Amino acid sequence: MSQKVHPYIPNMVPEVRDEMLKVIGAESVMELYSGIPEELQLKEDLKLPPALTEYELRRHIEGILNKNTSTKEYLNFLGAGCWQHFVPAVCDEINQRSEFLTAYAGEPYEDHGRFQALFEYQSLLAELVDMDVVNVPTFDWGQAAATSIRMAARITGRKKVLLAKTVAPERSKIIINYGTPELEFEFVQFDMKSGAMVLEDLQEKLTQEVAALYFENPSHLGFIEAQGTEISNLLKANGTLMVVGVDPISLGVLAPPSHYGADIVCGDLQPLGMHMNYSGGQAGFIASHNDVKVVSEYPSRLFGIVPTVKEGEYGFGDVAYERTSFAQRENGKESVGTQTALWGITAGVYLALLGPNGMQEVGKTIMQNSQYAAQELNQIAGVTGSRLNAAYFKEFIVDFNQTGLSVEQINQRLLEKKIFGGKDLSLEFPEFGQSALFCVTEVHTKEDIDYLAQAIKEILA
Numbered sequence: 001m002s003q004k005v006h007p008y009i010p011n012m013v014p015e016v017r018d019e020m021l022k023v024i025g026a027e028s029v030m031e032l033y034s035g036i037p038e039e040l041q042l043k044e045d046l047k048l049p050p051a052l053t054e055y056e057l058r059r060h061i062e063g064i065l066n067k068n069t070s071t072k073e074y075l076n077f078l079g080a081g082c083w084q085h086f087v088p089a090v091c092d093e094i095n096q097r098s099e100f101l102t103a104y105a106g107e108p109y110e111d112h113g114r115f116q117a118l119f120e121y122q123s124l125l126a127e128l129v130d131m132d133v134v135n136v137p138t139f140d141w142g143q144a145a146a147t148s149i150r151m152a153a154r155i156t157g158r159k160k161v162l163l164a165k166t167v168a169p170e171r172s173k174i175i176i177n178y179g180t181p182e183l184e185f186e187f188v189q190f191d192m193k194s195g196a197m198v199l200e201d202l203q204e205k206l207t208q209e210v211a212a213l214y215f216e217n218p219s220h221l222g223f224i225e226a227q228g229t230e231i232s233n234l235l236k237a238n239g240t241l242m243v244v245g246v247d248p249i250s251l252g253v254l255a256p257p258s259h260y261g262a263d264i265v266c267g268d269l270q271p272l273g274m275h276m277n278y279s280g281g282q283a284g285f286i287a288s289h290n291d292v293k294v295v296s297e298y299p300s301r302l303f304g305i306v307p308t309v310k311e312g313e314y315g316f317g318d319v320a321y322e323r324t325s326f327a328q329r330e331n332g333k334e335s336v337g338t339q340t341a342l343w344g345i346t347a348g349v350y351l352a353l354l355g356p357n358g359m360q361e362v363g364k365t366i367m368q369n370s371q372y373a374a375q376e377l378n379q380i381a382g383v384t385g386s387r388l389n390a391a392y393f394k395e396f397i398v399d400f401n402q403t404g405l406s407v408e409q410i411n412q413r414l415l416e417k418k419i420f421g422g423k424d425l426s427l428e429f430p431e432f433g434q435s436a437l438f439c440v441t442e443v444h445t446k447e448d449i450d451y452l453a454q455a456i457k458e459i460l461a
Helices: 014-024 029-033 054-065 089-095 112-129 141-156 169-179 199-205 228-238 248-252 325-331 341-378 407-416 446-460
Strands: 160-164 184-188 210-216 241-246 264-268 284-288 303-307 314-318 395-399 435-439
Touching: 089 341, 112 248, 112 284, 112 303, 112 314, 112 341, 141 160, 141 169, 141 210, 141 241, 141 264, 141 284, 160 169, 169 184, 184 199, 199 228, 210 228, 228 241, 241 248, 248 341, 341 395, 341 446, 407 435, 407 446
Parallel strands: 160 184, 160 210, 210 241, 241 264
Antiparallel strands: 264 284, 303 314, 395 435
16 A cells, blocks of 8 residues: 555554554554445546645646536526525624634533534524524434434324325435435326315325324425415324425524424524525424423434523523433434534524514515515416415526427526526426426526526516
8 A cells, every 4th residue: 555645634643543453453554444345446546646735735626617608697586495595694794704604513611612602503593493493403304304304203203104196205315315215205197287285195094103293384385385274284183294395594584383383393503694595505404392301313413502600691502402312322323423513503693683574574575585586487379477376585487398398498598698408307296397496586686587587588588
């Protein structure tokens, strides 16, 4: 094996490496990989280029990144899991502070400020979703949903889970992958005209083995599921928990899932002050009522406030730390690992900055913009501006089936006009044919929407 020392890989000095191997009782570095099957092992040396200097490396990476076309250059109507919202400058200012940006982990005495910041975030988000308990953020919505469902399975002691067929396919794959082989999954069908869950199909599939039902509201397809109370009544009669995924920026104008019976609420924090960073700005949350049976099943950290020995003074730290895999290690219910705490702090800043009135204003602006966009697109010959007969928030399905062009063709031509069109649904939801999921938020002006409508008119002409 080569004895070269790489500048970016620690502990490669031969003497240091040999000392570490001696301490753990291994003869060689390769012994550490003995568990990898022979057929998966690379038998030749990697032909890596010489290590670049810091300047050369930066120039190389920037050259690659400069090939991208960003939403600063093109108009963007893509959503479907990563959305373009306005990010107030103060969010970036605070999350770039070194005490937050580099505060990976630590003990209460040295991390007191970070723990307080996360406690404040949890409190603000709990108020938004109208729940009592909120965790330190997970990696993304997919993980938050998967963990919420596993929590529900442990609480009920059941092994079957129902998923709405309208759940984002990307998330349902994460959920099924994370729950298999312990849990069994089945989809509940939706109405093609409204997108709403078919209650008869739900009732038929609600057996005594069903731990939870998971659906999203607003849904991945944009529509608002208006049957929350009816769904909750069916589940409660069966002892099944209701887990609802939500886009938190919608809660300035929509009732939170807790108001129509949700036992556990989860979702994505990215709309709350995070840029679209090629999936780097994603973070998920989980929320519930302050029920000991539920709280004890959270695998992730929860931060609380407690009085100290000095009157009027308070401290911040872990609540029920013994629940976590940090305390239980291999005996933990789930292994949590690194969490996206920085984005929790950012979401806290966003919520504190906007407050209830600001969240309502943003929500109203989004709904007005999206309604206007659907209305304008609906006036184009052959185009149905909103495919589903239901209320929607910021995303809606645009039907192009009567145009004679595929969504792929339309999107390609929109790119020529410096527009990112809606997400092509033809593969994930073939039952809608040539349809696309468009996203309109508070960043879009009337001029932006008019330009999109005019561009589509010209393409179809």
